[in-house]
Amino acid sequence: MHILNVISSPRGGASYSIKLGDAIVEKLQAANPDSTVTVRDLATNPFPHLEEAKLKSLFTPAPARTPKQQEAARHSDDAIADLQAADVIVIGAPLYNFGIPSTLKAWIDHIARAGITFKYTEKGPEGLVTGKKVYVAMASGGVYSEGPYAAYDFVAPYLKAVLGFLGMTDVTILRVEGTSIPGQEEIALQKGIDSISV
Numbered sequence: 001m002h003i004l005n006v007i008s009s010p011r012g013g014a015s016y017s018i019k020l021g022d023a024i025v026e027k028l029q030a031a032n033p034d035s036t037v038t039v040r041d042l043a044t045n046p047f048p049h050l051e052e053a054k055l056k057s058l059f060t061p062a063p064a065r066t067p068k069q070q071e072a073a074r075h076s077d078d079a080i081a082d083l084q085a086a087d088v089i090v091i092g093a094p095l096y097n098f099g100i101p102s103t104l105k106a107w108i109d110h111i112a113r114a115g116i117t118f119k120y121t122e123k124g125p126e127g128l129v130t131g132k133k134v135y136v137a138m139a140s141g142g143v144y145s146e147g148p149y150a151a152y153d154f155v156a157p158y159l160k161a162v163l164g165f166l167g168m169t170d171v172t173i174l175r176v177e178g179t180s181i182p183g184q185e186e187i188a189l190q191k192g193i194d195s196i197s198v
Helices: 016-031 052-058 067-085 102-111 156-165 185-194
Strands: 002-007 036-041 088-094 118-121 124-127 133-140 170-177
Touching: 002 016, 002 067, 016 088, 016 133, 016 170, 016 185, 036 067, 052 067, 067 102, 124 156, 133 156, 156 170, 170 185
Parallel strands: 002 036, 002 088, 088 133, 133 170
Antiparallel strands: 118 124
16 A cells, blocks of 8 residues: 655644544555555645646647646646655644635646646546545644534535546545634543544
8 A cells, every 4th residue: 555645734743633643544544554655744845836837838738738837837747746656645734714725726736737637528537536534633723514504515515626626536634623722622632533534
């Protein structure tokens, strides 16, 4: 088994999404002792946001790219190679202002490529990244899995939708939530870790 661990929080050791993601990876490795792990830390090595030159390079067939276009497409090509090589993907996703960090959105923009990770057919779009298991390690200061603020969670629904669009339909959302609520912080992480089933 090969595991891809995608980190998007800039909080390092203080990050709950990183702690939960690491716990998921540890449980996967315990269940699969011969597994390997690739870590992509988007906070320390962010993917560039898409702009005109990058978009043109992505829509140019690889053999026809200029050297400048090849360099512009490198991030996307590398991200997709990581994705395709993985059997299991662990995505750390803190909830920032009700959505995902911009670093994670930039990574998604680089892996969502027509003709490579999805294609359009007569019956509609078809995801091409199949046979993967995805775990999302989500962290939030409030409680968004239920109750009055559930409608403010644009992390879990968005990730399930965009990953599903690319063919990754086996997605499990695990949460550390309520870390900013007095009395909840101490139990939130352990509750999230206890919910892991691999």
